Amino acid sequence: MADALLQVESLSKRFGGxxxxxxxxxxxxxxxLHAVIGPNGAGKTTLISQLSGQLRxxxxxxxxxxxxxxxxPQFRRSALGLARSFQITSLFLDFSALDNVALAVQAxxxxxxxxxRNARNEAELRQPARAALERxxxxxRADWPASALSHGEHRQLELAMALAGAxxxxxxxxxxxxxxxxxSARMVAMLRALKQExxxxxxxxxxxxxFALADRITVLVYxxxxxxxxxAEIRANAQVREAYLGEQEAVS
Amino acid sequence: MxxxxxxxxxxxxxxxxxxxxxAGLTLVFGIMDLVNxxxxxxxxxxxxxxxxxxxxxxSFVLGAILAFGATLLVGILVEIVVMRRLYGRxxxxxxxxxxxxxxxxxxxxxxxxxxxxxxxxLPGWLNTPVQILPGIQYSGYRLSxxxxxxxxxxxxYLLVMRTxxxxxxxxxxxxxxxxxxxxxxxxxxxxxxxxxxxxxAGLAGLMQAPILTVQIGMGENILILAFVVTVIGxxxxxxxxxxxxxxxxxxxxxxxxxxxxxxxxxxxxxxxxTAAPALSSMLIYILMAAVLVIKPQGLFAxxxx
Amino acid sequence: MPALTPRNVIIAAVLIALLLLxxxxxxxxxxxxxxxxxxxxxxxxxxxxxxxxxGYGGMMSFGHAAYLGIGGYAVGIxxxxxxxxxxxxWPAALAASAxxxxxxxxxxxxxxxxxxxxxxxxxxxxAYYAASGLARYGGDDGLTxxxxxxxxxxxxxxxxxxxxxxxxxxxxxxIYLVWRLxxxxxxxxxxxxxxxxxxxxxxxxxTYRYQLACFVIAGTMCGLAGALLANxxxxxxxxxxxxxxxxxxxxxxxxxxxxxxxxxxxxxxxLLVLEEALSGVTEYWQIILGxxxxxxxxxxRGGIDGILRSLTPKVRHG
Numbered sequence: 001m002a003d004a005l006l007q008v009e010s011l012s013k014r015f016g017g018x019x020x021x022x023x024x025x026x027x028x029x030x031x032x033l034h035a036v037i038g039p040n041g042a043g044k045t046t047l048i049s050q051l052s053g054q055l056r057x058x059x060x061x062x063x064x065x066x067x068x069x070x071x072x073p074q075f076r077r078s079a080l081g082l083a084r085s086f087q088i089t090s091l092f093l094d095f096s097a098l099d100n101v102a103l104a105v106q107a108x109x110x111x112x113x114x115x116x117r118n119a120r121n122e123a124e125l126r127q128p129a130r131a132a133l134e135r136x137x138x139x140x141r142a143d144w145p146a147s148a149l150s151h152g153e154h155r156q157l158e159l160a161m162a163l164a165g166a167x168x169x170x171x172x173x174x175x176x177x178x179x180x181x182x183x184s185a186r187m188v189a190m191l192r193a194l195k196q197e198x199x200x201x202x203x204x205x206x207x208x209x210x211f212a213l214a215d216r217i218t219v220l221v222y223x224x225x226x227x228x229x230x231x232a233e234i235r236a237n238a239q240v241r242e243a244y245l246g247e248q249e250a251v252s
Numbered sequence: 253m254x255x256x257x258x259x260x261x262x263x264x265x266x267x268x269x270x271x272x273x274x275a276g277l278t279l280v281f282g283i284m285d286l287v288n289x290x291x292x293x294x295x296x297x298x299x300x301x302x303x304x305x306x307x308x309x310x311s312f313v314l315g316a317i318l319a320f321g322a323t324l325l326v327g328i329l330v331e332i333v334v335m336r337r338l339y340g341r342x343x344x345x346x347x348x349x350x351x352x353x354x355x356x357x358x359x360x361x362x363x364x365x366x367x368x369x370x371x372x373x374l375p376g377w378l379n380t381p382v383q384i385l386p387g388i389q390y391s392g393y394r395l396s397x398x399x400x401x402x403x404x405x406x407x408x409y410l411l412v413m414r415t416x417x418x419x420x421x422x423x424x425x426x427x428x429x430x431x432x433x434x435x436x437x438x439x440x441x442x443x444x445x446x447x448x449x450x451x452x453a454g455l456a457g458l459m460q461a462p463i464l465t466v467q468i469g470m471g472e473n474i475l476i477l478a479f480v481v482t483v484i485g486x487x488x489x490x491x492x493x494x495x496x497x498x499x500x501x502x503x504x505x506x507x508x509x510x511x512x513x514x515x516x517x518x519x520x521x522x523x524x525x526t527a528a529p530a531l532s533s534m535l536i537y538i539l540m541a542a543v544l545v546i547k548p549q550g551l552f553a554x555x556x557x
Numbered sequence: 558m559p560a561l562t563p564r565n566v567i568i569a570a571v572l573i574a575l576l577l578l579x580x581x582x583x584x585x586x587x588x589x590x591x592x593x594x595x596x597x598x599x600x601x602x603x604x605x606x607x608x609x610x611x612g613y614g615g616m617m618s619f620g621h622a623a624y625l626g627i628g629g630y631a632v633g634i635x636x637x638x639x640x641x642x643x644x645x646x647w648p649a650a651l652a653a654s655a656x657x658x659x660x661x662x663x664x665x666x667x668x669x670x671x672x673x674x675x676x677x678x679x680x681x682x683x684a685y686y687a688a689s690g691l692a693r694y695g696g697d698d699g700l701t702x703x704x705x706x707x708x709x710x711x712x713x714x715x716x717x718x719x720x721x722x723x724x725x726x727x728x729x730x731x732i733y734l735v736w737r738l739x740x741x742x743x744x745x746x747x748x749x750x751x752x753x754x755x756x757x758x759x760x761x762x763x764t765y766r767y768q769l770a771c772f773v774i775a776g777t778m779c780g781l782a783g784a785l786l787a788n789x790x791x792x793x794x795x796x797x798x799x800x801x802x803x804x805x806x807x808x809x810x811x812x813x814x815x816x817x818x819x820x821x822x823x824x825x826x827x828l829l830v831l832e833e834a835l836s837g838v839t840e841y842w843q844i845i846l847g848x849x850x851x852x853x854x855x856x857x858r859g860g861i862d863g864i865l866r867s868l869t870p871k872v873r874h875g
Contacts, residue, residue: 052759054755054759075763084759086759090756091753091756092753092756093752093753094752099745103760106746107760107761107762112746112767113742113743113767114741114742116737118737118741119742287671347619347674349854352846352847352849352850352854353847353851355843356846356848472801479675482675483672527690530686530687530689530691531690537683540679541664541679544672548667548672550672
């Protein structure tokens with residue numbers, strides 16, 4: 001019986017006059033891939049930032065694995081197994097791809113007040129890092145400087161870093177942003193494989209990917225949840241069609 | 253009591269002067285995202301120009317006007333030659349480059365005017381004491397500095413908040429490219445803003461010249477204070493610069509005047525005599541540290557001005 | 558084994574030249590070279606410590622010269638009070654610097670960017686004013702040190718050659734220490750924070766404590782340089798801590814090449830040799846220093862080390 005790994009209760013966040021999150025309530029069951037969709041400005045990234053600890057909610061509660069993490073700082077949530085990837089690529093560009101992932105591994109490998117041993121020779125750090133890179137298909141790029149990678153490879157590296165700490169749950173913020181069709185298809189395949197091991201909260205605009213991967217979908221409009229349920233329900237939901245899918249039709 | 257009032261007025265005058273400097277700094281930082289360490293150099297240049305032109309023309313006022321114009325020109329020149337290449341770069345680059353400018357200006361001034369300082373004597377009509385309250389006289393010159401500074405502050409406010417140029421300035425701060433795309437000459441705008449900041453610094457320098465000695469290094473000393481003011485007030489906020497400047501002006505002046513006496517009441521004579529001058533100088537830094545602990549972004553953390 | 562690139566050859570040559578300098582001096586009798594290079598070595602040590610936080614850590618401290626003063630005054634004050642044993646003075650210098658760095662760092666590292674620059678600058682000025690106020694120890698005029706640090710006969714610091722080699726040994730030791738540090742786990746964190754602090758926090762590092770530790774290490778190392786400097790000049794004064802001196806240190810680091818192992822050493826040598834050479838020609842030599850710094854910032858950001866590296870074509874990826 002799958003229980004809720006992440007519970008979000010009535011989360012609210014205001015920026016000046018804008019209510020970016022309006023009493024958002026949702027839950028993510030252990031082992032599921034829960035997608036959050038919504039038009040631009042719906043507050044999806046704000047939601048993820050509150051879940052990962054970068055932003056403090058004005059009201060509401062976040063529970064992870066049964067514990068209240070609402071007030072927990074970012075690095076502690078990471079230690080608990082809640083990892084996040086970024087919509088706008090945020091990597092260590094002057095380090096190699098392997099270094100990037102190794103850093104993510106290091107964050108979970110105890111304290112870093114070690115001043116003597118060469119960290120690049122530590123199997124404890126390098127092996128899991130290489131494994132994560134292989135996982136996302138970047139094995140051959142391990143020693144390349146991150147700045148030399150293509151955009152698609154950056155997104156893959158983002159994912160590798162999120163995986164590096166062997167997290168219990170992934171918060172993925174538009175992992176396919178700016179990717180072409182080939183890269184996207186690869187990413188979808190990878191996420192499908194990943195689903196077996198990690199619980200995932202996925203924010204995405206790519207509707208094909210969303211409907212291909214999601215076990216459940218929550219729709220956010222102007223910071224509010226207007227629908228939540230199985231993909232088929234969402235596809236049929238009139239409000240959703242109007243607010244979101246309808247908007248897409250109007251554009252295309 | 254007379255002493256206290258006099259020191260308060262000195263503190264006010266000093267604070268207003270600091271505001272001139274801090275306003276220029278914060279304007280340039282807020283609008284062009286540029287950290288300018290050489291701001292103090294423009295202050296120094298203004299003072300040197302004033303002393304020289306006043307000596308040449310024989311008139312204090314004429315000298316001041318020429319100095320103001322000359323500093324404005326120097327500022328514009330610096331902007332075109334150096335600052336333009338720094339926009340958009342790391343703040344570290346700004347600090348390094350403008351520190352290089354400080355070195356250059358210090359040596360250039362030494363080359364042109366020598367290592368000895370200059371003095372700028374006040375004409376008689378400015379040097380008369382004015383009776384502000386029954387029985388209390390105060391330097392007419394210092395009063396005129398305050399008048400000028402308040403007038404400039406009002407002008408700045410009107411300029412930024414009420415004119416088209418001010419609107420362009422504020423818009424340019426928010427979104428450089430957009431304003432450029434609208435056909436506004438951003439380059440010219442930035443040159444003008446920097447020039448304005450330079451002119452303010454030069455004005456502060458030339459006004460201060462008769463009171464302090466005009467010497468190399470005067471820019472560095474006051475620059476630190478100006479930065480302390482902007483940190484306390486909040487970088488990018490003119491209101492913050494005003495409040496911060498007055499705070500620092502009062503604290504520094506009154507502190508130096510009365511803190512030693514305060515210390516003498518609490519500590520024994522010798523310790524007080526040793527500690528007093530050092531501690532008085534440190535007062536504003538202690539204030540800054542306190543502000544940073546409580547409100548790391550400054551008192552008027554700026555998202556706007 | 559490091560490759561035989563032009564850069565490596567040049568650096569090796571410099572290191573060997575430094576080792577053999579006293580021999581050269583013995584032959585030619587140019588004692589002033591020994592004095593000059595002792596000072597260069599000590600300031601290079603200070604630059605190495607600054608490079609740790611500035612080059613590797615991305616923390617732009619404009620108050621690093623304060624530690625030169627603190628280390629120096631620790632030695633000077635103790636000597637003035639009759640305690641001339643280096644075994645007491647030097648640990649005191651290190652401890653005082655560490656403590657100051659801890660307090661300043663704890664407060665300053667709560668801020669970022671321009672604020673950080675300003676606050677470190679201001680705190681260094683505080684140290685300057687504090688020292689100026691120490692009338693008992695000379696105040697503004699400074700304090701003469703009549704006896705150099707005594708080490709119970711182990712080494713005589715008044716012997717110029719012995720002192721030179723001690724300083725050189727300490728410099729090499731600190732460079733080695735920095736090398737180990739920046740490649741360790743700790744160094745990875747520091748470098749990561751420099752590269753992308755937000756990301757470091759997101760992946761789970763409590764970045765503040767690591768930056769603070771780095772700050773303290775750098776300050777302590779510079780305090781050692783201060784103790785050495787006091788011995789070299791037999792004098793300490795508040796002017797050692799004036800904020801423009803911190804600027805000089807920054808120039809040395811940037812000129813040599815920020816974030817490179819030997820950059821600080823090269824930068825210090827370059828700057829001080831330039832100073833020595835040019836001040837003989839004109840007293841206004843400093844007028845080219847400003848534009849030089851500007852040119853480096855605009856066109857040769859990697860400093861001299863960067864230029865040396867560019868002599869070897871890089872492997873291209875992609």
